[in-house]
Amino acid sequence: MLEFPSKREYLSRSLFIRKGEDFVENVVISYFRVESEAFQALSELKKLSEYEDEAVLSQVGVLKKEHGNILLKDSFDTGKVSADDTLIGSIVGGLAGIIAGPLGVLLGVGIGGSVGLLADAADMKREAGLFWSMTLRMKDGDVAIVAVVQEKSEEPLNRIFGKFETVVERYPAAEIQEEIEHAREVQDDLEKQARNKMAEERSAMREKKVDEYKKKMQDDFLKLKERFNG
Numbered sequence: 001m002l003e004f005p006s007k008r009e010y011l012s013r014s015l016f017i018r019k020g021e022d023f024v025e026n027v028v029i030s031y032f033r034v035e036s037e038a039f040q041a042l043s044e045l046k047k048l049s050e051y052e053d054e055a056v057l058s059q060v061g062v063l064k065k066e067h068g069n070i071l072l073k074d075s076f077d078t079g080k081v082s083a084d085d086t087l088i089g090s091i092v093g094g095l096a097g098i099i100a101g102p103l104g105v106l107l108g109v110g111i112g113g114s115v116g117l118l119a120d121a122a123d124m125k126r127e128a129g130l131f132w133s134m135t136l137r138m139k140d141g142d143v144a145i146v147a148v149v150q151e152k153s154e155e156p157l158n159r160i161f162g163k164f165e166t167v168v169e170r171y172p173a174a175e176i177q178e179e180i181e182h183a184r185e186v187q188d189d190l191e192k193q194a195r196n197k198m199a200e201e202r203s204a205m206r207e208k209k210v211d212e213y214k215k216k217m218q219d220d221f222l223k224l225k226e227r228f229n230g
Contacts, residue, residue: 027091027173028149066141
């Protein structure tokens with residue numbers, strides 16, 4: 001079972017500085033059970049500018065699962081490297097749009113509702129992708145923070161998230177951008193298939209009704225003839 005680490009265990013396992021390495025663009029997901037703790041962490045993330053030598057924060061979004069739907073509840077943009085026409089400027093909005101859209105709903109239904117944060121770790125395969133992972137992990141009331149960040153060290157964000165009971169995952173930002181674009185293509189294809197299927201069924205139903213009306217009209221005329229001849 002996937003268990004939440006204690007604060008001390010989390011810090012001892014996760015805090016380290018990768019000295020000498022270049023900055024890496026990541027999408028960092030932190031799952032919270034307690035909503036107030038998520039917003040406390042959000043407040044601290046807004047002050048992250050003091051760590052610019054180790055981490056450059058671009059965008060942050062807070063998503064909450066309510067009545068089976070994962071919705072964007074709050075967000076902020078530092079404005080440093082995330083103009084609307086940049087790729088990183090579209091990650092949080094794109095992620096929220098897919099999760100809250102038809103594909104996100106389909107994923108939720110496909111697993112029979114959410115397994116929740118304590119789901120078997122074997123079900124959390126990286127190959128399944130971020131959308132599946134988020135849908136699988138979160139149950140009603142759970143909150144997730146999504147941060148788009150360029151990191152030389154994981155310490156700044158881990159220091160903030162390590163104050164709370166959380167599960168933290170990191171994904172290369174480029175992979176998430178590609179996953180968002182692929183998910184949009186899949187969603188568009190599913191919607192097209194649904195429209196075509198509905199059109200086919202509607203056409204078949206209309207043809208059936210035409211045949212029924214034709215038969216009824218023939219019967220009506222037959223009765224009318226019998227009345228005249230009678």
